[in-house]
Amino acid sequence: MKWSQLLTIVVAAAIVSVTVQSCKNGGSATAFAGDDAAKAVYVQPGKHDEFYLFTSGGFSGHVGVYGLPSGRLFRVIPVFSVDAERGYGFTEETKPMLQTSYGFIPWDDAHHPELSMTDGKPDGRWLFINANNTPRIARIDLRTFRTAEIIEIPNSGGNHSSPFCTENTEYVVAGTRFSVPPGGQDVPIASYKEHFKGMLSFVRVEPTSGKMELAFQIQAPPFDWDLSHSGKGPSREWSFFSCYNSEQATTLLEVNASQKDKDFLLAVNWKKAEEYAKQGKGKRMKATYYTNRYDESTHTATSTVNNEVTVLDPKDCPGMMYLMPCPKSPHGVDIDPTGEYIVGGGKLATVIPVYSFSKMQRAIADNAFEGEIAGIPVIKYEACIAGEVQKPGLGPLHTEFDGKGYAYTSMFISSEIVKWKLGTWEVVDRVPTYYSIGHLCIPGGDSKQPWGKYVIALNKITKDRYLPTGPELTQSAQLYSIEGDKMRLLLDFPTVGEPHYAQACPAELLEKNVVRTFKLDENKHPYAVKAEKETRVERKGNQVHIYMTMIRSHFMPDNIEGIKVGDEVYFHVTNLEQDWDIPHGFAVLGAQNAEMLIMPGETQTLKWVPTRAGVYPFYCTDFCSALHQEMQGYVRVSASSSSVPISYGSGTK
């Protein structure tokens, strides 16, 4: 009897404390789904998530791969930064990936992941992402989850409005946020209006291989081109860009670029631009920029230097682009699934302006222009606007869609997601975010056919949401259900780097294509060895090439002598395993470069320049079997004057 009484008290206390907790932490008790939330996000051990989520790693330069609804992190894909896990950017094979016209860049700032599309829907082939600081676009192969290609964008500074793709991934775009003088001219900053240009680049994507090439650039006025999205359906031949700083300030932009009531959205008819480029309307300009491609059969990246680019001037290309006035320093520009509505995110505005593509077409036909800037007609606001969402909140940034007639806009300043109805422009729901949401993501939410189900808030500030870890805190995302009329908060989950934007798609779209091992038979690496008998050490002057194999749990050769101080030693290591999930690692004492992690069937190379004589152990860094600890070997390094001959093998027993 007494036990049951006590139990009742304990249970009651627990209920009270849970209730109190949820009120305190959830802010709005109605928004948090409470106990149901646990069920909604719980994925049983050993079971898989329903969606992949790809988030930008922000200033880490990587891409995070998560499962939804669990929010579990599976993988960090190195893209624009070297990676201490796999040796990306450290191995001889991957170093070329980070080469640019400015030299080797070990770290950049990645912003907007974008899934490749077929017929306006994510097709699960590639993920593109932009480097903001040193302008580049990367293509990640979603069979290997590896960076397959990086192209540099010349005449740009701050590649922010990028890399949004057209309906069938004909192009990915790259609009420069910071306008710069093209060709690297040395001019006074005060000559901004005269010499600076806001280049919009169109990168063609080869439909089967995915290979990227810079097709043409459009010389737009020196505004700050901020974000972009391409049209779909009726608007499929158009790309849209937002801008701030139409004031053309170069200093204290915080004040000086916020003077005007309206900046612009820019509509570019890329089909027409393509025709003009074909007709030779463009000017060929000298420009140095890199294309870096990773070849899956040689396991090696190579860099190609390009020297020219075609530049189109809107003055010479009538009908190619139009400006649409947009309230107060817009940020996002997002197109609804039908391709008819273009939503501007006027971050300092009190309304969300929604433009009509068909009205815009009529306005062009009727010459409903209020003026012209640098040869680009400016359409009258009233002639292209479809409606305004009134009093949505403070600081509208980005909008995604659920495919059921609703739009979801992130509100940075008032820290909330606002749901509103397309066509009536009425706000139907709002939910707080913790804290200061930037982008938001609905699976397929910027495509023709959103999968809906969830909206993910990609937050700028984390503060007290997790256990504190000193001044540096994790970045954070939040998962909300959008299946009912009301949005419901389900889960907070930490992210790697700042999650600027994210893209999500059903797992089944990718799962079936995922590569598990590299076939040894198809390994065309020039230094690959496919059997232990072929392993060897060759000296060429002061270069020593070690053709090495690894299998559980030994290296061949594992005793090497005859290396001299001053030699450049190349460990070309092939993992002979052919089964899934048996990587081996490689590390050698005193290597100033890095370690390597080598997947089954793969060959990778570590350059090592020993600086003093001695005997150096090397070993496997990835626990591979019960005899992993035994997976080790020695390299003897002798003085440069020594006469120790090259010898190698598995030593004596």
Added chain:
Amino acid sequence: MKSMVWFVAIAVTLIVGGCSTKSEDAHESAKAATVSEVGVGPIQRVELGALDVALAKKGAVIFEQKCSACHKLDSRYVGPALQGVTQRRKPEWIMNMILNPAEMLEKDPTAKELLATYLTPMTFQNVSHDQARALLEYFRQVDSAVH
């Protein structure tokens, strides 16, 4: 008193949990007992004729590429020495071990014993059915030369 409540709760959990584990084990061992000397995998029957020297030669090349990093003929390496394997095991078992090692190590009693001895699980090395047959012929040739 409170601890008594928890004790009961934990005991119940353990009992329920324990039961289900036990029945799974019984199920597993029942399955294992049915595994015959041919092992577990795609190969149910291999017809052996006179030694095919050409096929054995192919097998020797494949052995060099796909097996030699872990197996020697005359001495222990990562795995057991393979000389005499055709006398120790049925041809079907040998091919199943090559083609289906993961399941063999889970279910076949002999393969399980080998894992307990050598400790490094054998993995699939992307060997085709025909290549596995050639390897078998190579092992037959090795064993016929010895005896």
